[in-house]
């Protein structure tokens with residue numbers, strides 16, 4: 001399909017995205033489901049009896065899994081150009097981040113809630129974790145699933161802070177490699193088909209290899225489709 005056809009399909013998807021309020025309602029519903037289940041699972045953590053050093057080991061493993069899984073979804077979305085599919089308006093709006101990297105400023109809590117909205121895959125993941133929590137599953141496995149489930153939303157906040165914050169605390173956490181630094185994430189925006197991870201970027205060495213095998217990159221593909229768009233510059237999830 002040529003570039004003009006793709007750009008037309010992109011524009012049509014964005015018009016649908018802005019005209020049909022149901023897309024925002026779906027984001028809001030997904031946010032409520034994700035954050036609601038995360039709160040339940042977070043409270044459940046206090047009933048666990050795990051040694052502190054095992055907790056930190058599982059936290060490290062969960063950090064890596066979260067960074068990788070969310071980076072993988074990001075890679076899939078950046079290289080997805082099915083604007084005329086049922087979920088086309090969600091795909092098109094996702095691509096606008098490359099054109100307008102800075103977010104609108106809101107409180108961290110609101111960003112956490114809003115950015116949990118496009119995480120459709122997280123809903124079945126958290127439902128499964130909640131179901132498993134009702135059975136006598138190993139606390140180690142349950143802890144890993146809960147941490148991945150919560151850190152997946154934290155990853156979105158980490159990405160937001162990387163673009164929007166210069167606070168000393170954030171810069172310190174970035175320096176400690178607990179959050180994503182701009183220095184690391186710049187690769188994603190400046191170069192092509194790399195550095196998709198966005199919790200702290202620790203799994204990018206693996207994601208970069210997978211990306212080079214699976215995809216041609218976004219600079220000459222999805223970014224060009226979005227460049228033809230003349231409507232609202234940013235995604236409007238923040239208008240919920």
Ligand SMILES: [Zn+2]
Nearest residue numbers: 074078098188
């Ligand atoms: Zn991207």
Ligand SMILES: [Zn+2]
Nearest residue numbers: 101159163185
């Ligand atoms: Zn970014």
